[in-house]
Amino acid sequence: MTVIDFTAFIGRLATTSGETILPFFRTSLSVDNKSNAHEFDPVTEADRAAEALMRRLIKANFPQHGIVGEEFGNEREDADYVWVLDPIDGTKSFISGFPLWGTLIALLHKGTPVFGMMHQPFIRERFYGDSGSANYQGPLGERKLAVRRCASLAEATSFTTSPLLMNAADREVFGRVERAVRLSRYGGDCYSYCMLAAGHLDLVVETELKPYDIAALIPIITGAGGVVTTWDGKPAQNGGRIIAAGDPRVHEAAMKLLNS
Secondary structure: OOHHHHHHHHHHHHHHHHHHHHHHOOOOOOEEEOOOOOOOOEEEHHHHHHHHHHHHHHHHHOOOOEEEEOOOEEEOOOOOEEEEEEEEEOHHHHHOOOOOOEEEEEEEEOOEEEEEEEEEOOOOEEEEEOOOOEEEEEOOEEEEOOOOOOOOHHHOEEEEOOHHHOOHHHHHHHHHHHHHOOEEEEOOOHHHHHHHHOOOOOEEEEEEEOHHHHOOHHHHHHHOOOEEEEOOOOOOOOOEEEEEEOOHHHHHHHHHHHHO
């Protein structure tokens, strides 16, 4: 069975999850804090409802597949095909009324992400890829995604969701990259990676990511011609400290600073 066999079903997951989430957006919804520490890690009724719906659809259509999800844990992680779900990546933006969030849907085959989609139902945009190619679909139509060339950090635009999400040591190391780039911006969560794939920025540096934060974005970035790894150059699908770049020269230069 090939990834192409799953394309229509992934579109259905995106559509139905979006229909579930949108009625909650920009409303007075209840917010719970998942963190036991001092950090604020919000989850909403929309997160839970969308993931529950996607899980039901997957189990009904592919009962032999595994599922890894942010809200309801992992099932059959050792299956050949595993779905990795983040119903709302960017919940802090979601609860603040900003549309810089999206639903992340990844399909892994024997541990490797082979298809990923980021769906933003409010803006009606989809970014999706299979590592060989990546595409955009939205109000302005459809087009191929392609990263842009960037020769050096001095010419690069860099994003991270927030340095405050990094521990003190990582934040200090990240500062080396931030001082080296032309422009450093904060925010975006999954949107930053999609804008990198679309050729609008050059570098994304993050820490403390979970598999469901990054797995769907890997085939999009690599399909658009970009590079995404951990800070030490290993595969990114398990999360952790992540660096994504449109140009391998920028990736190499940022890696040197992060590891020096």
